[in-house]
Amino acid sequence: MNQLLDSAVGHLLRDLAPQVLGVVARRHDDFAAAEDAVQEALIAASTQWPRAGIPDNPKGWLYRVAVRRLTDQVRSEAARRQREDSVAAERSADEPFVPALDGDVVDQDDTLVLLFMCCHPALTPPSAIALTLRAVGGLTTAEIARAFLVPEATMAQRISRAKQSIKSSGTPFAMPSPDERAERLGAVLHVLYLIFSEGYTSTSGASLNRPDLSNEAIRLTRAVRALLPKDGEVGGLLALMLLTDARRSARTGAGGELIPLDEQDRSLWDKSLIAEGTTLVSDALSRGSAGSYQLQAAIAALHDEAPSTEDTDWPQILALYGLLERMSDNPMVTLNRAIAAAMVHGPAVGLELMAVLDDDPRVSGHYRLDAVRAHLLEMAGERERAVAHYRVAAERTTSIPERDYLLTKAARLPDG
């Protein structure tokens, strides 16, 4: 009825979701059931609050409704068991299983524990993403399904499989041990990064941006940073997201076509996001040993601060890609380093650097190799060969905007 109230309720619910789930999951050792109960409480609130107003103690309200749902669920389960097995009815249906609300809904932030749980390495990335968005992001299954362009039933199954995997992995609802934390935090950051990329690039369909997912990833990463303010990689990831997101409105044209970095209208870049991202990454880098998100963020910052492609600090970018390459053994990093090297030392050096990739089974035959080779050949003035590589790349890409872009590039170069 009232749009302002509707959106205020939405924001509040999504902030409260992980806090309420944390309390319920702590008190009840069945994470899967607790998660379902909290989801039901959120749905109830989203229909009731906009009409009746936000209750004085919204967190307590959600907690009470979730616990009631859990109790109902446990009761009907017990009743079923009693019917099925009258001898071994372990509990009486009247026995309260869930502690009644005693007014002291603990004000402990369980968001991090939840994230460690939802991004458990036992889960496949699509499952971890879906569960994280629901349990930590407070989104409904229908909203997540819409964001990923799949039917709700498919998304519901992904979530329930995710919870099943957690159950069978025997992971308790608790903070991982200190020696496990670094690896598990890496998994969390990776899932957040995947959510961001999904929103930023979209793996299916013709449209480029699904900004809600990017915004959600940024919101969750901000929450992690508030809990771990001293972690360089958390700050690095947040910076990388902000510095990438800053270019969003310049990245696509009026017809949804892809505009590459060197052709973007830089006046459209979001200056406040760039300022925030740059401060974050400088702060993270000043803490010593830089991780891969910090390095990627530092590269993004150099692009964002440059007035044009020509005036970009390519020597610095080349050095950063060199550091990244030593850290990650990722052929796409090598490819980017080749581009940076071409900008510093000329296209011949870039082409030479990327030659090793033809024998790398992870990328040989990938359209990006042809696309970059075409670009470097164009720089070198070898138009005929550049056109040929643009066409091969266009044939190989699975992306519609990318294909259109590559064919346009090829068409712009006169043959020979």
Add this chain to the structure above:
Amino acid sequence: MRFMLMMHAPRGTGDYQINNWAPEDFKAHIAFMHALNAELTKAGEMVDCQGLTPPGQARIVRAGKGGAPAVTDGPFAEAKEFLAGYWIVEVDRPERAYEIAGKASAAPGPGGKPLIIPIEVRQVMSAPPDQA
């Protein structure tokens, strides 16, 4: 990655042959398809699936004068096979799409014998990975 699995049925006389099957064969075929679709949904892989009306009902449309559609009824003499229906699945590797297609291809026909329907598997194009 998303794939479209297109099931091509023999064209026949404009009807799908399935319309002339014995009721129990037809039922077994439909039950097989329902079970396959439920399995794909349960695996979190189903994006969409649709069956199409027989080729006898198909129309060919071309732009006519002044942008009005010019509709013709066929015939489609050159086509031996017709698209009978499709699935769009989201899987983590192409091999899984082939596996699903293989399963669908073996849907039971008359007498419960696997039909071995040809299924064309094509990757659905997407927006580009993060570059700019």
